[in-house]
Amino acid sequence: DTGVSQNPRHKITKRGQNVTFRCDPISEHNRLYWYRQTLGQGPEFLTYFQNEAQLEKSRLLSDRFSAERPKGSFSTLEIQRTEQGDSAMYLCASSPRQLAKNIQYFGAGTRLSVL
Amino acid sequence: AQTVTQSQPEMSVQEAETVTLSCTYDTSESDYYLFWYKQPPSRQMILVIRQEAYKQQNATENRFSVNFQKAAKSFSLKISDSQLGDAAMYFCAYRRPNNNAGNMLTFGGGTRLMVKP
Numbered sequence: 310d311t312g313v314s315q316n317p318r319h320k321i322t323k324r325g326q327n328v329t330f331r332c333d334p335i336s337e338h339n340r341l342y343w344y345r346q347t348l349g350q351g352p353e354f355l356t357y358f359q360n361e362a363q364l365e366k367s368r369l370l371s372d373r374f375s376a377e378r379p380k381g382s383f384s385t386l387e388i389q390r391t392e393q394g395d396s397a398m399y400l401c402a403s404s405p406r407q408l409a410k411n412i413q414y415f416g417a418g419t420r421l422s423v424l
Numbered sequence: 425a426q427t428v429t430q431s432q433p434e435m436s437v438q439e440a441e442t443v444t445l446s447c448t449y450d451t452s453e454s455d456y457y458l459f460w461y462k463q464p465p466s467r468q469m470i471l472v473i474r475q476e477a478y479k480q481q482n483a484t485e486n487r488f489s490v491n492f493q494k495a496a497k498s499f500s501l502k503i504s505d506s507q508l509g510d511a512a513m514y515f516c517a518y519r520r521p522n523n524n525a526g527n528m529l530t531f532g533g534g535t536r537l538m539v540k541p
Binding site for chain 1: 428430459461466467468469470471474515517519527528529530531532533534
């Protein structure tokens with residue numbers, strides 16, 4: 310069990326560019342979550358996958374954001390036409406199949422800076 | 425919608441002393457889960473302790489314990505014998521009852537805990 314892995318750890322981009330982040334959950338965790346955390350604030354939910362199906366999306370997830378989880382393994386979060394307001398830490402979490410033990414395990418995050 | 429409020433942006437405690445972090449929440453559900461997560465600087469968030477709302481007994485994990493007051497919708501975290509390694513951001517979080525709707529976490533704004541040697 311190597312934990313939730315996120316890449317890259319840091320991303321600096323210019324306004325208007327597209328960026329993509331990757332999350333590798335703990336193996337055999339069928340649930341995967343994306344959160345966004347701005348400086349000094351708590352994380353805010355973006356979207357949720359159960360296996361390969363995207364079951365919930367927050368209103369924070371504008372049409373410039375898209376997330377995928379092909380084959381129910383790793384997930385990617387893409388932001389198109391980045392804006393300075395997208396600068397934040399993007400956190401990924403996964404949790405196991407058993408609902409009784411539905412504790413979310415977090416990755417270290419990808420810090421995005423939009424210049 | 426559920427909300428979670430942490431009214432203490434920063435707290436300070438002397439090493440080996442005890443500190444209590446406050447959290448209140450708002451929900452119309454009768455069954456739910458509450459969590460405290462710790463986020464050290466530049467490191468990933470880790471679970472400290474969790475509480476099921478249907479359990480009256482307060483959860484305890486070594487030096488960490490909670491005071492869960494369901495009627496008051498209060499969920500405070502007590503850290504005993506504080507250590508330098510306890511310095512971090514602490515987030516209180518709420519999760520809806522178990523169902524297929526994702527069980528995402530709703531977080532408070534966090535409390536930064538500083539531990540003085």
